[in-house]
Amino acid sequence: MNSEKNWLEYDTELMVAQDKEKLWHHMKSHSCFKSQEQMIVVEGKGLMIKDIRGNEYLDATSGGVWSVMVGYGRESIAKAVYEQLRVMPYYAGAYGTIPSIKFANKLVELLPGLDKVYFSNSGSEANEKAFKMVRLASRIDPARKGKYKILYRDRDYHGTTVAAMSACGQFERKKDFGPFVDGFPEVPHCLCYRCPFDKTYPGCDIDCARAVEKVILDEGPDTVGGFCVEPITAGGGIIPPVKEYFPIVRDICKKYGVWIIMDEVVCGFGRTGEFWGHSHYDVDPDIVTMAKGLASSYEALSATAVKQEIYDIFLNDPSAPEERTHFFRDISTYGGCTAPMAAALESTRIIEDEDLVANSREMGKLLMERLGELNSLPWVGDTRGVGLFCGLEVVEDKAGKIPVTEAQMAQLMGNIMAEGVIVGRTNSSLPGLNTTLYFVPCLTVTAQEIDRMVTAVEIGLKKTFE
Numbered sequence: 082m083n084s085e086k087n088w089l090e091y092d093t094e095l096m097v098a099q100d101k102e103k104l105w106h107h108m109k110s111h112s113c114f115k116s117q118e119q120m121i122v123v124e125g126k127g128l129m130i131k132d133i134r135g136n137e138y139l140d141a142t143s144g145g146v147w148s149v150m151v152g153y154g155r156e157s158i159a160k161a162v163y164e165q166l167r168v169m170p171y172y173a174g175a176y177g178t179i180p181s182i183k184f185a186n187k188l189v190e191l192l193p194g195l196d197k198v199y200f201s202n203s204g205s206e207a208n209e210k211a212f213k214m215v216r217l218a219s220r221i222d223p224a225r226k227g228k229y230k231i232l233y234r235d236r237d238y239h240g241t242t243v244a245a246m247s248a249c250g251q252f253e254r255k256k257d258f259g260p261f262v263d264g265f266p267e268v269p270h271c272l273c274y275r276c277p278f279d280k281t282y283p284g285c286d287i288d289c290a291r292a293v294e295k296v297i298l299d300e301g302p303d304t305v306g307g308f309c310v311e312p313i314t315a316g317g318g319i320i321p322p323v324k325e326y327f328p329i330v331r332d333i334c335k336k337y338g339v340w341i342i343m344d345e346v347v348c349g350f351g352r353t354g355e356f357w358g359h360s361h362y363d364v365d366p367d368i369v370t371m372a373k374g375l376a377s378s379y380e381a382l383s384a385t386a387v388k389q390e391i392y393d394i395f396l397n398d399p400s401a402p403e404e405r406t407h408f409f410r411d412i413s414t415y416g417g418c419t420a421p422m423a424a425a426l427e428s429t430r431i432i433e434d435e436d437l438v439a440n441s442r443e444m445g446k447l448l449m450e451r452l453g454e455l456n457s458l459p460w461v462g463d464t465r466g467v468g469l470f471c472g473l474e475v476v477e478d479k480a481g482k483i484p485v486t487e488a489q490m491a492q493l494m495g496n497i498m499a500e501g502v503i504v505g506r507t508n509s510s511l512p513g514l515n516t517t518l519y520f521v522p523c524l525t526v527t528a529q530e531i532d533r534m535v536t537a538v539e540i541g542l543k544k545t546f547e
């Protein structure tokens with residue numbers, strides 16, 4: 082008798098009932114499920130997903146949070162994971178494993194100027210590691226004594242843990258979770274459409290970038306050790322900075338010995354039409370953090386990559402009693418799981434072999450062109466983006482840039498979904514401004530799929546507001 086369980090079997094009604102009874106979903110007010118059924122996703126192939134009732138959708142969100150880079154249903158990733166699990170599923174990160182060595186080498190090859198890779202499991206954790214590096218260095222490195230503060234930017238997001246929330250520029254995400262960790266000053270955002278200085282590019286002298294120096298001086302340069310920043314703000318409204326922004330920030334940070342922690346959790350792995358989001362800019366990050374697309378979210382994996390000179394700060398002398406604890410005293414149990422590294426190696430191979438970064442660039446251009454055509458509609462305030470990372474800000478009044486309401490946004494999302502397309506939106510991030518739609522499809526997207534997305538949005542906008 083075959084005693085193996087078939088893990089793929091399920092009873093539809095039982096799943097629907099148990100979802101309601103036992104499962105607590107992310108970022109949702111559950112009161113709506115008293116009357117509504119939650120969507121349960123059961124299958125995916127390419128960009129298409131199917132729910133438990135058999136409905137099919139074109140997913141323009143790469144899995145809801147922009148992370149399934151190579152599309153659904155990749156047998157070769159499943160195979161790589163299976164084979165690795167059979168041979169060696171786990172050993173703590175204090176030791177090497179074959180996939181962790183191979184993937185660390187791959188990342189260093191992909192990241193010129195960075196030399197060492199530290200693995201963990203989520204974007205939040207990857208950023209926490211970077212914060213801990215800044216803080217530990219501020220205690221043990223005489224040249225960086227006291228430089229423990231880490232700047233973050235308004236509208237940026239760096240994760241869900243309390244320290245990552247302390248570095249969060251999205252008020253609705255952090256509201257009511259304080260008190261926060263000390264030492265995280267904020268700098269202004271860089272969205273031209275809603276310029277924090279009420280200026281217009283290029284006549285603005287890029288004040289948003291220059292403001293970083295002012296904050297460093299106000300805080301005291303001897304106390305500031307890092308600036309954690311998204312290359313292109315994601316959940317805060319898809320905000321590609323103007324080209325001058327990062328060179329100015331780079332020079333300011335160099336001047337005051339502030340490490341740039343580039344949060345590539347969303348932008349990395351081809352999302353923006355370059356392998357890294359920061360490759361669009363003349364900037365030289367000291368630390369790069371990444372997650373999401375790292376293993377195309379077939380497995381959970383994140384990484385914190387650093388320059389050699391940062392790694393060297395933590396090379397202690399164990400025979401010197403005062404230095405005994407001067408190594409990077411950090412641990413991540415699941416940073417030792419080998420299946421995520423196998424998945425990441427295979428996902429990265431697919432991105433390279435299928436030239437998906439080029440596809441992201443080309444299809445991204447088409448997506449921006451098609452979204453640009455919607456600019457003539459009265460409810461489209463702004464369209465912006467780079468590669469397959471595009472947004473459309475919905476407004477009630479174009480001239481006054483007055484945003485629509487949360488209720489109108491919910492209605493719009495429903496109307497787009499009724500066309501068989503799932504797009505994203507700013508979600509509980511910015512008070513009164515959760516009004517940007519997101520188009521962030523898998524990197525394999527075709528011109529026909531782009532067309533379907535934009536058509537669905539046009540129909541949804543007209544149905545909601547006309």
Ligand SMILES: Cc1ncc(COP(=O)(O)O)c(C=O)c1O
Binds near residue numbers: 204
């Ligand atoms: C830019 C950025 N950094 C960090 C994170 C946190 O990643 P995770 O949810 O894997 O902890 C996110 C999550 O959306 C993100 O968008």
